[in-house]
Amino acid sequence: MSQWERLDRFLRTDPRDVGCEEAMAVLHIYADLAATGENPAERYPGVAAHLAACGPCADDFTGLLAAVASG
Amino acid sequence: MVMCVTLSPPAGAGSVASVELAGPTERELDTESADWLRRLSAGVGPLRQQAERELHARLVRIALAEVSRRSASTPVTGPELTDVAHQAADDAMLAILAKLADFRGESRFITWAYRFVILEVSSKLGRHYWRNPPVPLDAAQWERLPDRLGIDPEEHAASAGILAEVRRVVEDELTAHQRRVFVAVVVDGIPLDAVAARLSLQRNAIYKVIFDARRKIRRALVANGYLEDGGVERR
Numbered sequence: 001m002s003q004w005e006r007l008d009r010f011l012r013t014d015p016r017d018v019g020c021e022e023a024m025a026v027l028h029i030y031a032d033l034a035a036t037g038e039n040p041a042e043r044y045p046g047v048a049a050h051l052a053a054c055g056p057c058a059d060d061f062t063g064l065l066a067a068v069a070s071g
Numbered sequence: 072m073v074m075c076v077t078l079s080p081p082a083g084a085g086s087v088a089s090v091e092l093a094g095p096t097e098r099e100l101d102t103e104s105a106d107w108l109r110r111l112s113a114g115v116g117p118l119r120q121q122a123e124r125e126l127h128a129r130l131v132r133i134a135l136a137e138v139s140r141r142s143a144s145t146p147v148t149g150p151e152l153t154d155v156a157h158q159a160a161d162d163a164m165l166a167i168l169a170k171l172a173d174f175r176g177e178s179r180f181i182t183w184a185y186r187f188v189i190l191e192v193s194s195k196l197g198r199h200y201w202r203n204p205p206v207p208l209d210a211a212q213w214e215r216l217p218d219r220l221g222i223d224p225e226e227h228a229a230s231a232g233i234l235a236e237v238r239r240v241v242e243d244e245l246t247a248h249q250r251r252v253f254v255a256v257v258v259d260g261i262p263l264d265a266v267a268a269r270l271s272l273q274r275n276a277i278y279k280v281i282f283d284a285r286r287k288i289r290r291a292l293v294a295n296g297y298l299e300d301g302g303v304e305r306r
Contacts (some may be wrong), residue, residue, distance in 0.1 A: 006221050007233065008298055011289035013282055020275035028186040035232040054278055056263045060189050063140060067185040068131045 014053060018046035023057050031064045104180035111171055126167070129181070130160040130188045137192045144262070147199045155199055159191035166191075193274075197264025208269055209251065210259045213238060219260055232298050240291040245284055252280040 023030075023046075030047055033040035041048035051058045090157045100108070110122035134156035142148070147155060166187050174183055206212070216234055223255050241250055241258075252270075255261045256277065267277045 003076075004233070004298070007230075008289075010220060011285045011292070011298075013286045013289075017282070019279045019282075021273070024186075024190065026177075028178040028183045031186075032182045035182075053282075054263075056274060056278075057194060059141070060193055063137045063189045063192070064182070064186055065138065067137070067189060068182050070133070070136065 010056060014049040016046045016049040017053055018050050020050070020057050022055070023047045023050040024060070027057075027061060027064060031061065031068055034065060035068045100176045101179060104176065107180040107184075108171070108174065111168070123164070123168070126184065127160065127164050130163050130184070131157060133185055134160040134163070134188050134192055135204055137189055138196070141192070141196060145196050145200065146203050146205050147196055151199065151202075155192065155195045159188055159195050163188035163191045193264055194268075197262060197266075198268040200262060200265035200276050202270060204261075204265075206259050207262055208255055208261070208266070209255050212259050215260065216258050219257060232293065235299055236292060236295060237288055240288045241284070244287060244291060249284045249287075253284045256281055 026044060026047060030040040030044055033043065051061055101268050107122065107126070110118050113119040113127070114121075116225075135153070137159075137193070138147075138156045142152060147151075167184050174180060177183075216237070217224075217230060217283045220234075222230050241253055245253060252266060255266045256263050263281075264274055267274045270277070289298065293300050
């Protein structure tokens, strides 16, 4: 990826992005769908758009997935 | 054992998430979730006490694993990191018990419960950042921006023009609040949760500021010919 593409990707915003609050409100449902092999982005495209853009929320999602996997 | 609960959109949910939450009005709880609910909802006594002990032990385990997973990205270390984990587990436990009636069976109970402790860890690490911050607020380390954006050192010279334009837009076209938040998070690389804690704002408020700033900067770069509206262009 070129420097321009990298910058462009960072600056681009997705109108489907629901924001942190809405994403965190359904994170447990999203994580359970992912943990059971379903595609949560199909049911929650706005959450998927947010997790692709928000590092802290994506980190929370990663942590929750790891927690679920650990039992 | 199967337990049926009634589902409804959460109070205060925004329009998009509310639409996404629309779905079945009843859901069957799995056996383990129903068991957790039954025991935690029991009257004060050994059954409930045992369930609370089990849940708390799990929350502590998850919190310790989570702070360990995040240890490379936080200045919090050693015993303080362990304290954060225990505080997060304690606070998550209180929140879970207080909100038990809000659990609607949209996920497994334990996933719902783990979300509390993961979010507590995030929030607490953000607040603890300021006890020994590697970068102070308002440091404005513009020379670090290429690294923050993942631009290779050999491309720094070639990117100087567009990055100067980014800086011009940030300094001339963003509001003072947008500029302060953008510089802290994007230029100085301070964790978003730490900035939120320092400014006494929710994470979502900080994210929205960054979101609006990104859109404003991109619009300016398109207007000045650095980027194309529908794609990338090198000027």
